[in-house]
């Protein structure tokens with residue numbers, strides 16, 4: 001069997017998180033009632049005209065600069081025509097001929113190696129609406145809320161050779177765009193969507209194989225599966241001598257197979273031409289300079305700084321900086337407790353575990369950014385013990401309680417004065433004579449049992465060190 | 481009815497009578513509407529009359545005038561509006577069966593400005609389907625009759641003004657419809673510089689050339705209306721600010737020393753002999769007042785009609801795609817599937833001329849033809865614009881006839897030959913230049929000829945001055961001495 005390699009390029013559509021749509025004043029908010037955000041303009045009424053939301057250009061330039069692109073001083077909008085009920089004007093405004101950004105790159109780490117992925121272009125366009133099928137009446141309804149929500153499409157070079165690289169790229173892209181504040185990049189809400197162009201060729205070959213494009217992938221996991229599935233299909237076809245055709249396919253994640261989209265889809269001629277209603281976008285050097293100066297610290301720089309300044313392990317720094325939302329929790333906690341390592345440990349263990357258990361993404365976290373720092377301070381000050389700290393943090397994560405309030409209301413303050421603990425210890429030693437005699441007979445392990453019993457009697461609030469010290473003291477007394 | 485310019489009052493005079501209290505607005509509006517209704521069966525100028533709304537507006541404006549509120553000179557004056565312009569809450573058909581019952585939810589900026597100025601919109605004027613044509617031949621509602629000859633067609637805005645039922649109107653001009661309508665009926669019209677009047681609310685035909693302008697029996701009324709509707713509109717990115725025309729300076733405009741250029745190809749064209757003669761007589765009249773005429777060659781003019789056809793069809797094909805039977809307007813009732821909704825709605829809803837242009841546009845924009853047609857047309861457009869720019873370093877205005885022929889008969893037409901009628905008017909459209917049409921002759925059958933005056937960008941004041949001076953000296957009219 002010949003050795004094949006997969007060659008992939010990715011087109012990523014990202015909805016920009018501007019307040020209003022790209023060409024009208026309608027809100028671009030996600031998740032509201034169908035057709036709550038529609039005006040004559042985005043509904044394609046006759047006589048309407050687009051006016052460009054300047055914020056969209058700013059966001060696209062921010063993304064372009066962060067992705068090391070050249071910013072076009074002159075860019076322009078084109079119409080892409082096709083009929084579909086979710087496209088009210090029957091053309092989408094996009095940038096085919098003169099995109100706003102070109103020739104960038106993004107460095108990713110996959111399989112332990114750093115790789116530079118080329119970015120061919122970034123262009124601005126408008127989103128389409130959504131068809132909703134009403135099974136009750138057996139008809140389709142249209143929701144125009146997403147119509148004219150601004151998008152940028154980031155088109156990579158065909159630089160990917162494995163699904164790991166693709167996933168690493170998408171994760172890095174997502175983190176970067178979230179840092180920039182230009183998009184929330186929620187794949188499940190459709191604010192980040194990826195189309196994969198894939199071809200297969202024998203290793204060593206310079207020529208590209210026949211390329212297919214896969215759409216409709218809703219998560220990183222399904223993208224990885226789609227790449228594996230489509231690669232297999234290509235190799236099978238090549239090996240069995242079948243002809244592959246260049247086409248657009250839809251990945252069905254349930255069936256684990258891609259299906260060719262209607263042939264019409266593939267034979268489309270979009271009749272692109274410059275939109276006469278919109279003036280070219282002219283970007284001045286000064287404007288680019290201003291935006292560049294306003295860019296936040298990006299994942300790479302941040303990671304290096306975490307390692308350098310805080311002495312965090314590279315792995316931890318990598319995970320932390322992978323999401324601006326984790327960064328926000330970490331930096332605030334580190335700032336409050338003045339102990340970045342401890343803050344990092346909590347995010348890396350407790351927070352990631354909580355997120356994982358709840359099947360949530362970092363961007364879905366809702367608790368107050370100060371809470372973790374407050375908990376860590378209570379912990380170092382000895383006000384609570386570690387177990388209570390974890391419990392409190394879980395509560396914070398779950399329902400955004402105020403940690404100080406929570407600890408007080410539930411009486412979880414750590415008991416560390418010997419005066420309150422000593423009587424309890426005496427009772428425990430009296431009640432557990434078997435364990436006591438085992439310890440005295442040399443079985444040191446039984447002290448764990450006694451500690452547990454004491455903590456139980458103290459309802460978890462005892463300072464573990466004090467409890468242990470007093471137990472040993474009490475046991476020593478009984479050696480007699 | 482006979483057309484006599486004398487019995488048509490200027491809009492400015494009517495406005496003055498309202499302000500002085502000599503004539504009550506309501507009474508005048510009532511008279512206007514009954515006048516329209518009387519002529520309508522023969523003229524067929526209006527698609528919709530806003531009788532009730534006009535009466536209410538009349539009362540409102542009269543109240544404003546009484547309380548000495550700030551009103552324009554034309555407050556209370558009835559005006560007709562081409563049916564391609566949106567009128568909020570009032571039917572707007574765009575001359576198309578697809579929008580036969582369409583009620584827009586907003587008004588075109590130009591319409592809104594007229595109403596803010598107190599002008600009263602009495603109804604919507606017949607129009608070619610989505611402005612695709614010049615003389616209402618493609619209207620879903622049938623053609624408008626020429627005021628002088630019922631067997632011939634006319635642009636509705638110009639015909640309504642010429643027949644005296646209204647003194648002024650708003651029309652749209654893409655390749656020359658406004659100018660040709662004005663010329664055919666012997667009234668005045670101005671297509672302003674591209675961008676001078678907001679296109680918001682004008683149903684798009686060819687967005688890069690569509691413009692709204694005034695038609696009136698009097699060129700100064702045109703200027704007055706242009707002053708009301710022009711200006712930058714934040715809702716139209718292609719609109720620009722423009723100086724208002726100072727009407728008090730028009731009287732002093734002198735033709736002496738006016739440098740006039742005439743592209744030589746305009747003399748070589750296949751033009752009706754009467755049109756030709758009228759044009760030459762107009763030039764004679766101008767020269768006799770001291771104007772200097774010169775012919776020159778303007779590169780690309782011979783390809784102007786072709787370039788215009790390509791660009792306008794291309795843009796129209798995309799602009800009209802929104803008429804799909806999904807959101808509003810006509811939907812073929814028998815359509816079952818989505819593609820049937822599109823195909824049947826559009827093939828039944830649009831008239832044959834619109835369908836032809838849409839198909840042509842799709843062809844010109846198709847991936848294999850884009851360069852050969854569309855990009856080439858853009859190059860011709862740029863060449864013509866450049867030619868005009870350099871010509872205007874030597875000339876104040878460029879003159880030509882408006883239409884190569886007299887008003888055509890009501891008979892089947894052919895889309896391609898219709899484009900040929902635009903020979904004189906499309907160059908200014910392609911270059912985005914302002915151009916006026918002023919009457920310069922009338923043949924014994926009462927069919928009129930227009931003189932086109934094209935100026936540099938934003939030279940509306942100069943064009944109005946020259947046109948007014950030309951009309952003051954009797955223009956081409958005296959050359960038909962003794963005719964009606």
Ligand SMILES: [Zn+2]
Nearest residue numbers: 024026039042
């Ligand atoms: Zn909107």
